[in-house]
Amino acid sequence: MRRRMRHGEEEADVNMTPLLDIVFIMLIFFIVTATFVFEEGISPNLPEPSPQDEETTPPPSLLLTVQEDGFVLVDDVRLIDPRSTRPVVEEFLASEPEGVVIVSAAPESETGTTITVLDQARDAGGPEAYGRITVALQGEM
Template sequence: MRSLIKQKISESKSQEIDLAPLLDVVFILLIFFIVTTVFVKETGVEVDKPNAVSSQQLQKSVFLIAITDTGQVMYAGTNIGVAGVRATLMQASRTQTRPLIIQADKSVPTELLVKVIDQAKLAGLSNISLATQAQ
């Protein structure tokens, strides 16, 4: 009788669930999602974009140029000015061809926007779009 009680007590203690394999799977999935995540590069400045009904989601692999309300032309957080657009885009597009998205503030003069587009075309880019805010 005594051995039967000891056997039941030892059986109840050994019926624990091992969580180590579950944690391994969770960490592997976490690492997988971290590695495969694609981040959209931003221009580094906040721009008040004009509204448009036909706005589309921003692509993940693009060149981004921002034109602030003060007329600064920004690329990757650096003020390159209108004169630096051509050289910067020529250097960046040597490795891969991607579309150019210009995020211009809605108060930017059209003349400045046209100058930036001209410099981008002289750099060899043909797929140029303007970023807008969805209404």
């Protein structure tokens, strides 16, 4: 005959420690004995650098900086009137046919002055030089 448990008696306690020990030992065993397969991916075909690319130099450039006072600074050397930009650009393009003209405008310079300088530079270079005349606007840092 089986006795019924009373409220005052202790219940049976299951000890889980040996089970957890075995699980961790098996986990360590499987990690140590596992083989890791490293598969190669696709290797990109990169172009080899050519010696021409390493030795190329940028084309000569003429920097026209439109200042806040309305004058144009040529290559940070001399100051000219915006309406006399055309002869300066013509002289530069005559000596450097592959040259590039950069028009840089200060943040507080007048828009009309910058457009005058740009138009004169484009007129001096002709239609074939339109791709070699660039405008850069300076911003506040």
